[in-house]
Amino acid sequence: MAKKAFIKVMLKEEVLDPQGKAVLSVLKSSGFGNVKDVRVGKYIELDFNEDKSGKRRPLEEEAEEISEKVLSNPLIEEFSIEIK
């Protein structure tokens, strides 16, 4: 029974990620010259109540709505969901 949703929120490719750029510059100055680019995102875990009634809509659907309406801002971010 799936009860957890693991959500990754990342800035869209075309949006500048200043945090990633700062990490990149630190990596370079720390001797990790092989790294070409860095993007920093968010990782969110949702722990759901058990579906006792068996009538709830699929978790995928609920996690999708939560990600779209609250966890990400569709103007600049995109998300992916993994249910386990």
Add this chain to the structure above:
Amino acid sequence: MDNKKIKAGITVFPGSNCDADVYRVLKSVFGVNASFIWHKDEIEDLKKYDFIVIPGGFSYGDYLRSGALAARSPVMESVKDYAAKGGIMLGICNGFQILLEAGLLDGVMLANRSLKFECKDVYLKTLNTETPFTCAVKKGAVLKMPIAHHDGNYFATESLISGLVRKKSVIFKYCDEKGGITAGSNPNGSIRNIAGISNETGNVMGLMPHPERSSEKILGSEDGGWIFKSIIKYIKEK
């Protein structure tokens, strides 16, 4: 009409920290009847207020995204309703971010280009003086106000920007002392130097700099006072 008869509501979220400053300026400097609105209050109707200010701060610790959690708190339903009915609403700094997250204004705030918290005086060019927030400002005036933010890098897609420009909704741009809109006078990387915008109907404005911190001579600038003078003038003439 006496300023005392004008009622202003100031929303307060956990982490708001400019609420008392706004209150002081409205009450002590302009003599407006100001009061606080706690975020958990599901006030059915905000219509007793002549205008609403959503002050700056770090509502909900800026968790998730600046303004994201405050934008989804109970009081915002009434706030959205108030805006939809044409109520005058000013969001300052974090208040601007909340209005963006609530979908009352177009666009989004990214981290400053410098990745630093920028706290300094900036100059603003007034692009539209026919709004409730700028009707007392001289056309094209340059105003000095402080900024204090980490996420003030305004961003919107080209189509949103051209919509804003077409509707004259870009109210303030960062500029130099003489009013030149230059790359050097842009403190945070905002697209096209945008510092303040309104909604399509013009009754809601978001502004990144702090007019409440620049409404008294002792604070180094009185220019921010023009925003509040405009709102008061607009309400009196309405």
